[in-house]
Amino acid sequence: MSSNSVELDALTATSLLRFATAGSVDDGKSTLVGRLLHDSKSVLADQLEAVEHASRKRGQEAPDLALLTDGLRAEREQGITIDVAYRYFATPRRRFILADTPGHVQYTRNMVTGASTAELAVVLVDARNGVVEQTRRHAAVAALLRVPHVVLAVNKMDLVDYAEPVFAAIAEEFTAYAASLGVRDVISVPISALAGDNVVEPSAHMDWYGGPTLLEHLETVPVGSDPSLEPARFPVQYVIRPQSAELPDYRGYAGQLASGVLRRGDAVTVLPSGHTTTVAGIDVLGTETDIAWAPQSITVRLAEDIDISRGDLIAAGKAPQPTKDVEATVCHLNERPLRAGDKVLLKHTTRTVRALVKEISYRIDIDTLEPRTGAQELNVNDIGRVVLRTAEPLALDAYADNRRTGSFLLIDPADGTTLTAGMAGESFDGALAAPTLDDEEGAWV
Structure with missing residues (x-):
């Protein structure tokens, strides 16, 4: 075997996992991330001391681990996550880059940012509430972005007396819904982020669960590709x-x-x-x-x-065919709407060209995943289908084939702000079959 082959084998075996957390408001994402960092011994002593001090000022005896990720003043005051918080940590088995994304509907665009480079998404649900609208929305975004692995973390199991039937029902509903979106690798883990059950250490309260803890799965899930x-x-x-x-x-x-x-x-x-x-x-x-x-x-x-x-x-190898006509599924990220007729800049890899938004084919109803035709514009957090005409030909792969060369950004030519994230060649109809609820079977089909 040549030295180059040995180097290639060594690189492909390098263990780095990029993953994102998502979930509805107050499902405990920041607490989960804090618990993950704390129990895996990835928190510096001065960081932990600062969190303990801030917790005592609030009248809390135990440290509020959510403060390890909610670093913005507005986040700490409101008790919510607003921006994507990136954290880097490692265990003896793997290195991690974690993106803790907000749960509010108006910050769905931040999940797109956090999950765009992720190989795994951890979707949290509150065991008391089960699968809710925002859970389905995050699952849809993960599927659209072709995140290959999804973990359903059923949190706050301590508040439902660690009941196995509660966990089983939620896991069954979510797995069926994710499968209908085209997500095939889904596992479910019952946890309590506040108490630390099944996050890093196995839970003594859920002996009925025989699967891995969350960290064990993160350490062993296959990552990267050849x-x-x-x-x-x-x-x-x-x-x-x-x-x-x-x-x-x-x-x-x-x-x-x-x-x-x-x-x-x-x-x-x-x-x-x-x-x-x-x-x-x-x-x-x-x-x-x-x-x-x-x-x-x-x-x-x-x-x-x-x-x-x-x-x-x-x-x-087989080269993409350069074209000036681009059809893509996009997620609009800016407060300024995107309208047919808008002149924008399209940034693809290292190339930036002028482009015209010729048509907004439809907007996705994120609750039902059905296309709504007749849309005149895309507003912030909207996902839709657009047709673009570029001033110069671009060599784009289909996003389903190559996430790097199949993605692009639309930029405001006036001030350079990012408007929209796009996935070339993607059709929401093809990538995500719109599921419906079978009333007789009670499952998503």
Whole structure:
């Protein structure tokens, strides 16, 4: 086995899990995250001391672990999560990047931000309330964003006397609903974030539960994918021309490999021009190598001198067809509505082009998942289907095939604010079959 193959095997085995938490208001997300950090010994002594001090000022004897994530003053005053709180922690078995997202309906857009790069979503429900509207909304967003793994954490089991039938009913309803959305990998864990049951340590109150604790599942769930199974996509970020005596003819294209594996000698297509050539060399941190894999930052040298600039895409394997007509499912993130006829900037990987919103095909009723035609605009948190026309051709993969090169942002050309997150080629009809409740069976179908 070559040294490059050994390096590739080692990288694909690197254990890093990006996951997001979601749930309705007061389901206990911040407390769960705080418990996870506290019980896994991932809280610094001064952080814990500050939380204990703040809790005592409130008249609480035990530390309020939610304060470990709710860092904004407004969050602490209102007792809610407003913004996405990112936390980094590690156990001996795995490293984690956690995004604690808000539960309020008006902050659904923040879940889109937190879950867009997540490989797992933890959806909390209050055992007393079961699956509610916001639970279904978060499950729909996770499915639309193609989050591969979902965990249903049935929280506050201590408030329902740790009753197994309560947990079983909620787990059955959610699993059936998630399956109808196309989410296949769902597990359910009964927990009490406040008491610590089944978060890091197994619960002594739920001997009827034989599954893993939440942390055990987070440590063992398969993450990542084999880069060799994905087509290589390399968005050019910068063209390097030293023009020095030592390197008189050096021309390299620098950037981050978005997906796949790139090797010396690979046949590649430069998009949107369509020119074909081969990879003459690959440099990683100034050292020449024969192979590179996502998400390494590299410099690529090609066998032929081709007019390539920032924003071009070097693709190996079956290349996407450049187009000026883009159909996509989008989630609108800005208070300013998105309307047909709006002129925007479309940012795809390292390329930014002018675009026109030609049509808003429909808006999704997030409660029923049914498309509502005739929508004139998309408001904040709305999910819908749009048709765009760009000034220059773009090489987009379908989002279902490649989350990196199938996604894009719409930007306000006046002030540069982000308006909308888009998923190219996605159809909400195809990705999520709208489920209905079978009155006779009592299940989502």
